[in-house]
Every structure is written in structure tokens, then in C-alpha cells.
Amino acid sequence: AQKITQTQPGMxxxxxxxxxxxxxxxxxxxxxxxxxxxxxxxxxxxxxxxxGSYDEQNATEGxxxxxxxxxxxxxxxxxxxxxxxxxxxxxxxxxxxxxxxFYFGTGTSLTVIP
Amino acid sequence: DTEVTQTPKHLVMGMTNKKSLKCEQHMGHRxxxxxxxxxxxxxxxMFVYSYEKLSINESVPSRFSPECPNSSLLxxxxxxxxxxxxxxxxxxxxxxxxxYNSPLHFGNGTRLTVT
Numbered sequence: 450a451q452k453i454t455q456t457q458p459g460m461x462x463x464x465x466x467x468x469x470x471x472x473x474x475x476x477x478x479x480x481x482x483x484x485x486x487x488x489x490x491x492x493x494x495x496x497x498x499x500x501g502s503y504d505e506q507n508a509t510e511g512x513x514x515x516x517x518x519x520x521x522x523x524x525x526x527x528x529x530x531x532x533x534x535x536x537x538x539x540x541x542x543x544x545x546x547x548x549x550x551f552y553f554g555t556g557t558s559l560t561v562i563p
Numbered sequence: 564d565t566e567v568t569q570t571p572k573h574l575v576m577g578m579t580n581k582k583s584l585k586c587e588q589h590m591g592h593r594x595x596x597x598x599x600x601x602x603x604x605x606x607x608x609m610f611v612y613s614y615e616k617l618s619i620n621e622s623v624p625s626r627f628s629p630e631c632p633n634s635s636l637l638x639x640x641x642x643x644x645x646x647x648x649x650x651x652x653x654x655x656x657x658x659x660x661x662x663y664n665s666p667l668h669f670g671n672g673t674r675l676t677v678t
Contacts, residue, residue, distance in 0.1 A: 482663040492651050494606070494669035501664050540605055546663045549594070549619050553605035 451476045453543050455554035462531045463562050469516070470526040470557045472541035478502075480546045483524040485515065488538040488556075497539075500524055531561045566590050569654050569670035577678055578644060584673050586637040586654030594660040595637040596667065597629060598653040606653055612637060613660040644677045651675075 452475040462468035474483065485497040500508045500515045508515040516525040528535055541554040567588045576582050588595065594613050598606035611619035612631040620629075626648075628640040637654055651674050655667040 478663075480663050482666075484666050486667075486669075492653075492672040492674065494653060494655075494667075494672075496666045496668060499664065499666055538603070542667075544663045544665070546661065549611045549613065549660050550608065551667055556603070556605055558603075 451478075451543060451545060451550070451552045453541050453552050453554040455541055455557050457557045458555070459558045459560070461560050461562055462528075462535075464533060465530055467527060467529045468531055468559065470528070470539050470541075470559065472524045472526065472554060474522050474524060474541075474543050474552075476543065476545060478545040478547070482544045483515070483517070484542045484544070484551075485513070485524075485526045486540045486542060487535075488540065489534075490537070494540070498526070528559075533561050533563060535559060536561045567654060567656055567668050567670035569652075569673055571673060572671065573674045573676075575676045575678060576641065576644065578646075580644075581640070581642045583641065584639040584652055584654075584675075586639075586670055587635055588637075588654075588656040588668070588670075589635060590656060590658075590668065592656035592658050592668070593634060594657045594665075595631060596655040596657070597637070597639050598655060598669075600651045600653055600672075602651075610639075611660065618660065641675075644675075646677050649675055649677045 483500045487495045597609040600606040610629040630638040654670040657665045
């Protein structure tokens, strides 16, 4: 069975500081993708970053990077230089090759303090 | 700007009403999804269409009826809903259904309130 775990229900970070949001996953599949989504209070789910199970380098997209540690089954999101607009809910998700499912974690609510 | 558009943005309906949610994507994606999301919870999968055919129905009550008229459009017809159906309904699309490296692209969602 596939599972995504986010253990931080809420996080606070000072503006301009970096923050790490934790995500661990469990799957017996060798081929899988890991995704992070941002959901502001307006409701839209915004795709941020993707990491494939065979990718040897950590993914980066602007201020977002994914710290992928395959042996530990973790895929933490790092946001550098936090901005007030980063305040939102963040979901980690996983997809495997078979089936149509995305497996979502329970989310982390991030608040950026001025 | 999102490339998956949903209408309406907000909907209030009575328990005897019939309404429809609409979703459109022009990304050339072949898979489209409906999710239901309650406040502070992750999205829950309702339906998946792959190449315009229904491939997953996650035991959703029959008062929700999906329709995929073509590869760009996805509707969700609502009838005789209950107050507990009040939620954010998200449409999403992906390039492929069976590929682990294909992300979901979501619309802005419809906030549904059933009175």
C-alpha cells in the first residue's frame, strides 16, 4: 500500500528565512513520482515541484527545492527566502505507475511572519 | 493564470436543486479528475476519466454524476445533495493516467454550499 506522511500540521517562518516542510513516503514500487502542491486560502492547488524516483539530483524550481533522500524515503520541500505570499497549505503527494491514484499527505499549514 | 478553468467559482444550492459544475482544459491532457476537499483536509478522489472514458468511480453516491463530453470538458451534475456535500470541488487534468511523472494540474475550484 502507498502512504504519504506529513508530520507538521503547522509551521511558522520569519519572512526572508528558509523553511523545510517534511514529507515521508512508503511504497514498494520502484517507479514513482513525488510532488508538492501549494494551496492558498483562495483554494487553488498549485503544482510546485516534481521528483522522480530515478532522479539522482534534487529537483529545484526557483525558490523551491526538493530534498530527496531515497534510502530514508523522504522528500522534504525547502522554501528559500520566504515571502508573505508563501503562507498557504502545502501538500506532498505521490504517484506510482499503476493505477490512477495520487496519494496525498495530510498537509502542512505554513504561516510567514513579517 | 490557471490552464484548467472551473465554473462557477461559488455555488449555493438547495437540497432539491439540480446544478452542474463545469471544467475545461486546453493542455492536451488525456486524463481528467474530480476531487472533493473539505476544509484543512487533503483532496479526496471522486472520479477519473481517461481518454474520455470513466476509469475510476470511488464509490461516490449517485447524486453526483460525472460527464466527459470531449477531451477538453468535464462536468459534474449534482442532484438532491445533502448539507454534508458542502465542500470545495476541484477539477484536475494530467497528460497521462498511467505515468508516475505526470503531475495533476488543478483548476481554481468551486466552493459548493448545500442549504
